Amino acid sequence: MNYLIKPLVSSLGILGLILLLGARSNLIAQDRDEKMRVETNLVLIDILVLDRTGRPVKGLKADQFQLLDNGVRQSIETFSSEEAPVSFGVVYDMHPTTADRTRTVIESLREFKRELGPEDDIFLLAFNMRGQQIFDFVPTIDQLAKHMADPTSREPHSLYDAVFFASDRIQSSRNQKRVLFVISDSADHNSLHPFSAIQRKLASIRTEVYAVIVDADSELGYKDITHKGRDIYPFSRDATALDRAALLDLTLRSGGSTYFGGSKTTLQLYKTFKDIAGEMRSHYTLGFYPDVMDGRRHALRIRLRDVKASKDFVLTYRMSYQANAKNAAQ
Secondary structure, rough: OOOHHHHHHHHHHHHHHHHHHHHHHHHHHHHHHHHHHHHHHHHHEEEEOOOOOOOOOOOOHHHHEEEEEEEEEEEOOEEEOOOOOOOEEEEEEOOOOOHHHHHHHHHHHHHHHHOOOOOOOOEEEEEEEOEEEEEOOOOHHHHHHHHOOOOOOOOOOHHHHEEEEEEEEHHHHOOOOOEEEEEEEOOOOOOOHHHHHHHHHHHOOOEEEEEOOOOOOOOOHHHHHOOOOHHHHHHHHOHHHHHHHHHHHHHHHHHHOOEEEEOOHHHHHHHHHHHHHHHOOOEEEEEEEOOOOOOOOEEEEEEEEOOOOOHHHHHHHEOEEEEEOOOOOO
């Protein structure tokens, strides 16, 4: 090191050397800042492509996708079709539940957890009118009952607040592929966060939302069928058609979907979780650099080109993103 510095000192002098080293440091810092800025602005979109039978379409290439940001075509800079570990967050609404249904939910989640890979992870946020508890594992029935009886935790105890809280939690997960399961009757009970805030929140992060709408009763009795003038209503009496439409909107906009009536048995619910996990592992991931990061919500549209029978395919992906530099790649 001394051998290299001495000739510079003799020809430039101490002041020249300081200026030279300072300029080099500035260039390195500028390059690092530019690299960080570009990497932060990268927007990643997970896309599921299904054929007419509902099976994932595999083997597509980057040049077979066309991506529009607010109607403007964008160059696809990164592309991946490889399986990757997934972080799962489960939001379990215990308002409309029974002991049997809780057992069904917990047993199905525990069975699902056994099939996760070593790099996958999962957390459970359970809530009711008393408050919420969050677990970094799938608890047993006894563990859930014990913790839900603890009066020290009070918030959140409404659906939209719970989804907002879980969104923050899943955002810090170690895996880039992330999904929220929402198990609920879809009724919200006076959340502090309005529905519009949940929409904005989910648009600002990279996670898909899947919902399982739980039934009001596990089965209909004789009186339900024969009682004159009584409607056979398969959903919770607390939930309205608007509640279910709102939850459906959240899932579709995030790139997920909603399941109805699939929560009556442990096997049915386990199969639903397994199907969703399979979809997550079949995603293509596209990355692009937006023309502007203006802090607004941008509409996304993705199409296939030069793909045989693609008119029969269904593409599922998040419909928008919040164009903030700190949120783009999350």
